[in-house]
Structure formats: C-alpha cells, structure tokens
Amino acid sequence: MKISLRILCFSCLSVFSASLLAVDEERKIRQAMPGELQTVPSKKFKALVYSNSSGFKHKSIPTGVKALKVMSEKTKLFTADFTVTTEKFTPEGLSSYDLLIFNNCTRVQKAFTKNEQRQAILDFIKQGKAFVGFHAASDGGTPQWKEYTEMIGGCFAGHPWNAGGKWPFIVEDPDHAVNQAFASKEFSFSDEIYQYKDYNRSKLRVLVGLDAIKSGKEGNSPTNDYPVSWVKSYGKGRVFYSNFGHNKASWWTPFLLQHFLDGIRWSLGDLQGSSESLSQPYKI
Ligand SMILES: [Zn+2]
Numbered sequence: 001m002k003i004s005l006r007i008l009c010f011s012c013l014s015v016f017s018a019s020l021l022a023v024d025e026e027r028k029i030r031q032a033m034p035g036e037l038q039t040v041p042s043k044k045f046k047a048l049v050y051s052n053s054s055g056f057k058h059k060s061i062p063t064g065v066k067a068l069k070v071m072s073e074k075t076k077l078f079t080a081d082f083t084v085t086t087e088k089f090t091p092e093g094l095s096s097y098d099l100l101i102f103n104n105c106t107r108v109q110k111a112f113t114k115n116e117q118r119q120a121i122l123d124f125i126k127q128g129k130a131f132v133g134f135h136a137a138s139d140g141g142t143p144q145w146k147e148y149t150e151m152i153g154g155c156f157a158g159h160p161w162n163a164g165g166k167w168p169f170i171v172e173d174p175d176h177a178v179n180q181a182f183a184s185k186e187f188s189f190s191d192e193i194y195q196y197k198d199y200n201r202s203k204l205r206v207l208v209g210l211d212a213i214k215s216g217k218e219g220n221s222p223t224n225d226y227p228v229s230w231v232k233s234y235g236k237g238r239v240f241y242s243n244f245g246h247n248k249a250s251w252w253t254p255f256l257l258q259h260f261l262d263g264i265r266w267s268l269g270d271l272q273g274s275s276e277s278l279s280q281p282y283k284i
Contacts, residue, residue, distance in 0.1 A: 025063060025252070026066055028252035029066055029067050029070050029252045029257075030070055033067070033070050033071055033075075033254075034075060034254075034257060035075070036074065036076055037075055037076070041077050041265075042269075042270060043098075044076070045077060045098040045099055045268050045270075046079050046097050047068075047080040047097065047098065047100070047101055047264075048081050048088060048099070048100055049065065049080050049082045049083070049103055050084070050100065050101070051064065051065055051082065051083075052083075052084040052085070052086075052105050052111055053104070053105055053106045053107075053136070054105070054106055054109075054111045054140070055110070055139060056106050058106075058135065058136055058246060059248065060104060060135075061104050063251045063252075064103045064134060065082055065103065066251070067251040067252070067257065067260075068082075068103065069082075071257070077265065077270070078098070078264070078268075080101075086112055086117060089112065089117045089121055090116070091123065091124075093120075094121075097129070098129055098268060099129065099132065099267060100124065100130070101131075101134070102131070102132070102134070103134050103137070103245075104134055104135050104245060104246075106140060107139065108137075108141060108145065108148055109144040109145035109148065112145070112148075118145060118148070122147055122148075125234045125237035125239065126236065126237055128235070128236035128237050129237050130237060130238055130239075130264075130268045130269075131151065131152070131234070131237065131238075132239075132241070132263060132264050132267050133152050133239070134241075134242055134244070134245040134260070135192075135242070135245035135246050136245075136246070137152065137241065138152055138153070138154055138155060138194065139194075140155070140156070141155050141198075142198045146198070149198045150198070151239065153203065153204045153232050153239065153241055154196035154197070154198060154227070155196060155198045155199070156194050156196065157194070157197040158195055159192045159193060159195070160195060161210065161215060161217060161219075163192035163246050163247055164190065165190065166188050166189065166190045167188065167191070167193055167210060167211075168187075168188050168210070168211040169187055169188070169189060169208055169209065169211060170208070170209050170210075170211050170281065171184070171185045171207070171208055172208060173205065173206070176231075176274070177265075177266060177271040178207055178231060178240065178259065178266050179207050179208070179259070180258075180262060181254075181256070181259040181262060182259070186211070189244075190249070191244050191246050191247050191250050193226065193228060193243055195219035195220045195226060196220075201225060201227070201280065202277045203232060204227075204230045204231065204232035204275065205230055205231050205274060205275050205276055205277055206227040206228075206229075206278060207231060208227075208229040208242075209225070209226060209227050209228055210228055225280055228242065228243045228244070231273065232275050233275045238266065238275065239267065240263035244259075244260075
C-alpha cells in the first residue's frame, strides 16, 4: 500500500512539474513574441503547419507549435491549422491555405510517398503560394524526393556544430526586410547547425550564414559555405527556410521570433525583398 501511494505521489509530482514547465515555456514565448503588426496585412492569411517526424523526433516540436500558435494570436497575420497527418495534402485539401509551414519534420519522403501528394505540395508553391521550413524541415528529400530538396534549397548532411555549442553567425544581407531583427552584422548563438548536400548558393539568397572559420570546426563545404537562413523563389511562390529551431530556447528568443515572423511575412508577399543570389561575403 505504502509503495503504491509513493508511486502515485511521484506520478502526481511529475505531471505537476511537467505542466509547470509547459506554463513557463508558454510565458517565455508570449513575452518574446512580437506584438500586433504595424501595418495591416493585405489579407488574413491561412497556414497549415505540419509537424510530423518520419525520422529523428525533435523535442522542440511542441515548442515550435506553441510559438506558431502564439505568433498567430499576437500578430494576427495568419490563422493556423496544425497537423501531423498527410490527409490534407491534396490539391483540394490545400486550396484554402496560403502558407505551408514544415515545423521540424524529418524525412518527408517517408511521409509523402504518393506522387500525387508530392505534386500537390510542389504545385501549391509553384502556383504562387508560400512555404516556410524550420530546422529539420531540410532533413529529407534527396535522394528519394529530390524535387523537395530543390524546392527548399538544400538537404541536411549532418551537424558538425552541435546543439550545445555557441556558434558565430554573419548577417549576410543586413538590409533585407527579413533581417531587420538583427542588431549587428555578427552574432553568436546556441543551436544545432547543419551542413548540406544538394545546396547551390546561386539558386537562393542567403540571409544568415555560419562563420565556419571562426567556429573552429570543419564541415563538408570546400568553400566554408554554410547557409543558415535563406529565401528563394520557386515558380511563382516564395520559400523561407531557417536552420534555427533545434533547441527549445530558439523559440523564445526575441530576435529569432522576429526573424521567423519576417520570413513568414516575406513568403506571403507581405514584406518585399529580393530572392536573387548573393556571392559569399567572407573569405573562404
Ligand atoms: Zn536538430
């Protein structure tokens, strides 16, 4: 009897501390999130947020979901539906949305196995709508679904820069509308940073890059080209991707939330800024 009472108390305590942590997480996100937009968006956009992992499951997925809910509520830029299934990914299912957000989903090629589903996603963007990917959204595609990698701009090929390290970054395009959150051209931050395969700088505009030389670590790029956030055009549509978002804390960091929000606004055509490629600004 005593033992079962102890187990009961222990489980109550665990549930209690988990809910306290969740409340604290939400408080930090609310505090860090930008408020209502200064300019009224051209319309109330509708987003579909997909957060299923078909490979490694990031612990920050629920944090990202919470942040996107708070973003929708506070900024009033978009309303959002959240899903971990692929049912809505048909031309009809996607027709009411303006924006797809892939939140830390890994190995998309394992979730979207049918050609019709894959085509529905790519056509949605090509026809002029928006796509935003956070962190492990780039962990998938090549070689089974190369067109996805071509759309997003690169495929995860390992992370020489681990989540616990603090890494140096360069704001490559400080005047871009999506980069106004950064107070200086260089900053340091803790998150897990990727190297890529099937990445081609000439096909996208790098907004933030890793300063690999300063980081003291080597990756797979012979020119030390490790993009972190970028924008690109895809048909008539717009794509914003950011490698940040592995660590939960990224989702309650004010300047990153502003960067994410501005990237989403850009993808929706609500902020203007070029997606033309820029040459690498630092020595290799
Ligand atoms: Zn990660």
